[in-house]
Amino acid sequence: MELTSVRIEIPEGANAILGQAHFIKTAxxxxxxxxxxxxxxKFAIAFNEASxxxxxxxEANDDELRAAAIANAxxxxxxxxxxxxxxxxxxxxxxxxxxxxxxxxxxxCATANPVEVIVAETKQGRGVMGVVDGTSPKGVEDPAExxxxxxxxxxxxxxx
Amino acid sequence: MELTSVRIEIPEGANAILGQAHFIKTAxxxxxxxxxxxxxxKFAIAFNEASxxxxxxxEANDDELRAAAIANAxxxxxxxxxxxxxxxxxxxxxxxxxxxxxxxxxxxCATANPVEVIVAETKQGRGVMGVVDGTSPKGVEDPAExxxxxxxxxxxxxxx
Amino acid sequence: MELTSVRIEIPEGANAILGQAHFIKTAxxxxxxxxxxxxxxKFAIAFNEASxxxxxxxEANDDELRAAAIANAxxxxxxxxxxxxxxxxxxxxxxxxxxxxxxxxxxxCATANPVEVIVAETKQGRGVMGVVDGTSPKGVEDPAExxxxxxxxxxxxxxx
Amino acid sequence: MELTSVRIEIPEGANAILGQAHFIKTAxxxxxxxxxxxxxxKFAIAFNEASxxxxxxxEANDDELRAAAIANAxxxxxxxxxxxxxxxxxxxxxxxxxxxxxxxxxxxCATANPVEVIVAETKQGRGVMGVVDGTSPKGVEDPAExxxxxxxxxxxxxxx
Amino acid sequence: MELTSVRIEIPEGANAILGQAHFIKTAxxxxxxxxxxxxxxKFAIAFNEASxxxxxxxEANDDELRAAAIANAxxxxxxxxxxxxxxxxxxxxxxxxxxxxxxxxxxxCATANPVEVIVAETKQGRGVMGVVDGTSPKGVEDPAExxxxxxxxxxxxxxx
Amino acid sequence: MELTSVRIEIPEGANAILGQAHFIKTAxxxxxxxxxxxxxxKFAIAFNEASxxxxxxxEANDDELRAAAIANAxxxxxxxxxxxxxxxxxxxxxxxxxxxxxxxxxxxCATANPVEVIVAETKQGRGVMGVVDGTSPKGVEDPAExxxxxxxxxxxxxxx
Numbered sequence: 001m002e003l004t005s006v007r008i009e010i011p012e013g014a015n016a017i018l019g020q021a022h023f024i025k026t027a028x029x030x031x032x033x034x035x036x037x038x039x040x041x042k043f044a045i046a047f048n049e050a051s052x053x054x055x056x057x058x059e060a061n062d063d064e065l066r067a068a069a070i071a072n073a074x075x076x077x078x079x080x081x082x083x084x085x086x087x088x089x090x091x092x093x094x095x096x097x098x099x100x101x102x103x104x105x106x107x108x109c110a111t112a113n114p115v116e117v118i119v120a121e122t123k124q125g126r127g128v129m130g131v132v133d134g135t136s137p138k139g140v141e142d143p144a145e146x147x148x149x150x151x152x153x154x155x156x157x158x159x160x
Numbered sequence: 161m162e163l164t165s166v167r168i169e170i171p172e173g174a175n176a177i178l179g180q181a182h183f184i185k186t187a188x189x190x191x192x193x194x195x196x197x198x199x200x201x202k203f204a205i206a207f208n209e210a211s212x213x214x215x216x217x218x219e220a221n222d223d224e225l226r227a228a229a230i231a232n233a234x235x236x237x238x239x240x241x242x243x244x245x246x247x248x249x250x251x252x253x254x255x256x257x258x259x260x261x262x263x264x265x266x267x268x269c270a271t272a273n274p275v276e277v278i279v280a281e282t283k284q285g286r287g288v289m290g291v292v293d294g295t296s297p298k299g300v301e302d303p304a305e306x307x308x309x310x311x312x313x314x315x316x317x318x319x320x
Numbered sequence: 321m322e323l324t325s326v327r328i329e330i331p332e333g334a335n336a337i338l339g340q341a342h343f344i345k346t347a348x349x350x351x352x353x354x355x356x357x358x359x360x361x362k363f364a365i366a367f368n369e370a371s372x373x374x375x376x377x378x379e380a381n382d383d384e385l386r387a388a389a390i391a392n393a394x395x396x397x398x399x400x401x402x403x404x405x406x407x408x409x410x411x412x413x414x415x416x417x418x419x420x421x422x423x424x425x426x427x428x429c430a431t432a433n434p435v436e437v438i439v440a441e442t443k444q445g446r447g448v449m450g451v452v453d454g455t456s457p458k459g460v461e462d463p464a465e466x467x468x469x470x471x472x473x474x475x476x477x478x479x480x
Numbered sequence: 481m482e483l484t485s486v487r488i489e490i491p492e493g494a495n496a497i498l499g500q501a502h503f504i505k506t507a508x509x510x511x512x513x514x515x516x517x518x519x520x521x522k523f524a525i526a527f528n529e530a531s532x533x534x535x536x537x538x539e540a541n542d543d544e545l546r547a548a549a550i551a552n553a554x555x556x557x558x559x560x561x562x563x564x565x566x567x568x569x570x571x572x573x574x575x576x577x578x579x580x581x582x583x584x585x586x587x588x589c590a591t592a593n594p595v596e597v598i599v600a601e602t603k604q605g606r607g608v609m610g611v612v613d614g615t616s617p618k619g620v621e622d623p624a625e626x627x628x629x630x631x632x633x634x635x636x637x638x639x640x
Numbered sequence: 641m642e643l644t645s646v647r648i649e650i651p652e653g654a655n656a657i658l659g660q661a662h663f664i665k666t667a668x669x670x671x672x673x674x675x676x677x678x679x680x681x682k683f684a685i686a687f688n689e690a691s692x693x694x695x696x697x698x699e700a701n702d703d704e705l706r707a708a709a710i711a712n713a714x715x716x717x718x719x720x721x722x723x724x725x726x727x728x729x730x731x732x733x734x735x736x737x738x739x740x741x742x743x744x745x746x747x748x749c750a751t752a753n754p755v756e757v758i759v760a761e762t763k764q765g766r767g768v769m770g771v772v773d774g775t776s777p778k779g780v781e782d783p784a785e786x787x788x789x790x791x792x793x794x795x796x797x798x799x800x
Numbered sequence: 801m802e803l804t805s806v807r808i809e810i811p812e813g814a815n816a817i818l819g820q821a822h823f824i825k826t827a828x829x830x831x832x833x834x835x836x837x838x839x840x841x842k843f844a845i846a847f848n849e850a851s852x853x854x855x856x857x858x859e860a861n862d863d864e865l866r867a868a869a870i871a872n873a874x875x876x877x878x879x880x881x882x883x884x885x886x887x888x889x890x891x892x893x894x895x896x897x898x899x900x901x902x903x904x905x906x907x908x909c910a911t912a913n914p915v916e917v918i919v920a921e922t923k924q925g926r927g928v929m930g931v932v933d934g935t936s937p938k939g940v941e942d943p944a945e946x947x948x949x950x951x952x953x954x955x956x957x958x959x960x
Contacts, residue, residue: 090343091342092342109342113371131340133340140390141377
């Protein structure tokens with residue numbers, strides 16, 4: 001078994017959501033979950049079929065994101081992985097619905113940060129062990145920084 | 161710490177669902193989640209109690225699947241892991257309800273494919289790092305293959 | 321890439337819930353999820369912001385748990401990790417609501433057992449690969465032990 | 481305004497689920513919710529479109545249930561009402577997923593009992609006020625009857 | 641058909657939750673939903689079986705609330721109605737889990753206010769049309785009252 | 801007891817969602833549910849407090865919708881009713897999250913159609929019995945109309 005690190009390429013201004021699912025219908029169901037929640041979102045989902053023809057299955061309404069989602073799904077190469085790339089919507093808007101999709105097992109990360117996926121490779125194939133999502137913490141917020149955080153989520157309207 | 165790969169033995173015609181939970185009640189609650197959703201399903205759940213007597217806790221309505229679920233839970237040997245093996249129902253039917261069980265943390269995979277679980281072993285015990293679920297992708301679907309996928313999920317009645 | 325094991329320090333009588341999320345609002349939303357479910361719970365949540373100032377973001381109603389949650393989040397050091405420590409409530413009471421929080425990706429474990437987090441470190445940062453939650457199973461329950469388990473969850477009132 | 485009572489005609493061996501929704505997509509989404517949960521179910525859903533052409537919108541995999549669902553939806557005549565009739569599955573199997581459909585507002589009843597829908601009619605149209613679902617209670621269970629209830633749900637396998 | 645108003649008798653310090661469900665298992669499942677969420681709650685649930693023996697089905701951990709829940713369920717007399725009375729927990733803590741119970745159709749109200757249930761009676765039986773929950777509004781909050789509301793939910797710790 | 805019909809005034813281009821809830825925190829929680837799902841939505845929520853000062857509690861990010869939501873909540877006058885008016889988002893986008901709010905009991909309707917609320921008035925106060933949502937059905941879709949419906953939800957991108 002070998003462990004390697006695969007960098008996810010996130011196009012400018014996009015967010016990535018990576019998860020594990022289990023059926024080719026994932027592509028359509030995650031597509032519908034997103035468009036029914038934020039109709040104006042531009043996005044793509046690529047899902048790695050893991051038996052039979054073993055094709056990357058894709059639904060998208062944006063060509064650049066489509067190509068990038070496919071490239072990331074292939075680079076990781078893990079069976080039943082899905083990669084969502086989305087612009088004009090944020091993971092916080094979409095995650096609840098994606099988690100509720102019938103085929104979705106779990107979400108590895110949701111982020112606009114640089115992401116490295118740690119992959120185990122065996123004779124059989126590849127699997128996601130975990131992700132390095134952005135940068136490690138450099139300190140703890142002090143009271144003024146906590147207040148600024150509190151104010152920020154209210155300034156953008158997400159909390160009252 | 162040592163990393164090893166453990167193969168999950170999935171009986172002919174069955175699907176496996178592996179996840180992390182946190183209380184011996186998991187066995188009963190996942191059992192009820194499945195039977196309340198697809199009453200005709202044949203299945204077993206084995207859960208690794210991780211403190212006190214540290215017993216594999218089991219609920220099942222099928223003896224072959226019961227034995228296989230126990231064997232897999234022991235082979236992985238990770239604390240608070242659960243293994244579901246099911247016939248006459250598919251993960252897509254069951255996963256929503258299992259994810260909603262009060263004790264369930266997350267689902268590692270749901271699949272009928274060959275599965276290898278990557279396990280870390282420390283002095284304290286064992287933990288699941290990830291899974292190799294089936295085979296890595298061999299290509300990207302072309303428009304005809306996308307259409308065939310689209311047609312297939314409608315032919316089986318899962319989409320309109 | 322280097323793999324290391326980080327021990328989570330769980331204060332006496334507390335439970336720990338570790339998960340992956342994706343926005344500084346996680347701290348407030350997980351706080352509200354807990355207090356709206358079990359108002360009497362004493363708890364803290366620490367979330368590792370993974371971009372910009374990269375601060376540990378914290379909400380708590382108990383000083384000891386606050387300090388311990390921060391220390392654990394820093395010790396793991398993975399971007400977008402959150403650590404909940406809670407007394408006077410159990411994960412089974414809270415997990416459903418925490419899983420439903422808009423920002424939560426997945427839960428690594430929920431436990432009062434000793435926990436080791438297996439961390440991958442790259443040049444970029446750190447990520448959680450998995451957890452060793454308690455001890456590996458030592459055997460399989462026999463019918464009397466299964467009955468005792470069944471009786472116990474009824475004695476504490478959690479099942480009828 | 482006039483109040484009338486409309487009897488729902490439930491075919492032999494079927495269960496009825498009545499609810500309020502809000503978009504013609506309801507027909508397809510409730511169809512998919514059912515078939516993804518209990519693939520072998522025979523069922524129909526009729527939804528009263530309440531603007532524009534104001535047609536009863538229908539999805540079904542059984543002709544008798546299709547005709548009966550349409551007849552019931554028309555007999556009640558309330559805008560945005562939906563009527564599900566199902567065989568080979570029970571409401572307890574399906575209700576969670578139907579409640580979660582994006583368009584579903586609420587469920588009036590789920591039952592194999594005789595049902596009367598109380599309808600208010602105004603100049604504008606008709607609306608459901610409530611339902612008479614089966615028969616009023618005739619007494620309170622005594623300890624032996626409570627035990628028999630407890631035993632029954634375990635005998636059918638729905639509780640452990 | 642006759643419309644009457646039935647007053648729900650809520651014991652001092654308790655809250656009432658009224659809803660529609662559809663199977664005798666409701667009594668056990670709602671019981672478990674509550675005790676798994678707020679283990680210290682004192683409560684009772686009475687459910688009106690609407691076919692066969694037509695008994696009020698009851699689960700409770702408090703005798704006074706048990707008697708009161710039965711009396712209210714009988715007074716309303718609607719088939720498949722359930723009445724929860726609870727102390728030492730609030731509806732906001734419990735409602736999510738009760739709504740998610742497999743058998744629950746909908747919730748008519750959740751309140752500590754005086755409640756009148758409007759009941760339609762036909763030859764067949766009785767059904768809930770709606771509820772009068774507390775008192776009608778007397779005015780609109782001004783900015784100071786809105787601020788006081790905002791402050792209050794934070795003072796009790798339910799919002800940050 | 802008197803039954804009356806109250807017309808909901810829905811501003812041009814808006815949708816209305818009416819429901820029953822149970823705590824003044826409803827106003828903030830429904831606000832957050834909407835803005836976290838479709839950040840660009842313009843909307844207002846008015847909630848009828850039903851005890852103590854009995855004020856209409858309001859959160860909004862649009863003045864016209866704020867005034868209209870208050871007017872509708874007062875016109876209905878039922879305790880614990882809430883009225884959402886929203887532009888630049890549709891109920892199908894929002895309903896899942898609103899149903900999941902901790903305080904929400906049920907949703908009476910979600911619609912852009914003319915709506916009449918049937919209200920029962922007693923000495924104590926007022927309650928919603930049901931709604932007349934749009935127009936009664938005028939016929940049943942034929943195969944061509946079913947195909948047009950099927951095509952329409954795909955043309956707007958909501959189904960694949």
